[in-house]
Amino acid sequence: MQASGKVKPAKEASKDPGKDSALAEGRSAREAQRRLRPPGAKSVGWALVQAARLHRSRIGDRLAALDLFAGQEQVVQALAAAGTMTMGDLAATLRVRPPTASKTISRLAALGFVERRAEAGDGRIVRVRLTETGLARAAAIERLWDEVEAELLDGFDNKERRRLRKLLRKVARNLADVTGAVGHEAEAEIDGEDEDEALIAPDVLARPL
Incomplete structure (x- = not known):
């Protein structure tokens, strides 16, 4: 004797197996992204760090065209504003150790961007200033910064x-x-x-x- 009641029809197979496979892969990728998402992804600090990294990377790419590395532009800008500085004053302004400032100045001097002169009457004190080439680089850095600022705030x-x-x-x-x-x-x-x-x-x- 047959059991009464209607028998549910089997679920019809998809007419497009390729589409089903793509949907499954998409779900798998989204799940993987959720698992890999860092704990602080929704925090303000995380967003700030990511924005700062991208901004610094963009600045670095643009500075490379001026034969400068990221960070060196700070020295050029400081000297452009001050005119001339002692090595000690430069290190204090940039909040770096004197040997770090000295190494950066040596690299910029090799490029012809800065020149060093001993203080008259006291050869232990060295003053640094931009050359004409360095002044031109300072103006280019200012333009570069404005351009990246426009990209940042588009x-x-x-x-x-x-x-x-x-x-x-x-x-x-x-x-x-x-x-x-x-x-x-x-x-x-x-x-x-x-x-x-x-x-x-x-x-x-x-x-x-």
Whole structure:
């Protein structure tokens, strides 16, 4: 005697096995990405680190066209602003050890970007300044920085740019407070922001030369 009731029809096989395989591979890839996602992927700090790395990489690529490595542009910019500096002052400004500053200056001198002269009356003190070639590189660095800044903030309106800058400065100030980092004097904003929102310790984010 046959059992009563309707028998469920077997699930119809897909008419496109290739499509089923592609969907399965897509699900597998998404699951793998979720497993490999770092613990801090949703944190502000993680996003900040990734953005900083990409920005530094982009700057480094552009500097290579000027025969400079990332970090060396900081020396060129410091000398362009000061005119002439002692090695000790340069090291203090860049927050690096004197031997590190000396090594970088030697490399830049070999490229013809800087020149060193002993202090009149005291040969132990060496002053450094940019050559004409170095001054031209300083101007090129400024243009390069502006161009990468435009790439970085593409799609941001002026209000968003000011807000982002303000928030990043607050982040830097918070970290400077807890780490005890000592920086340059606060600089008033030129675009109307309050003076107390100026950056404290800008060298905190500077990379080694």
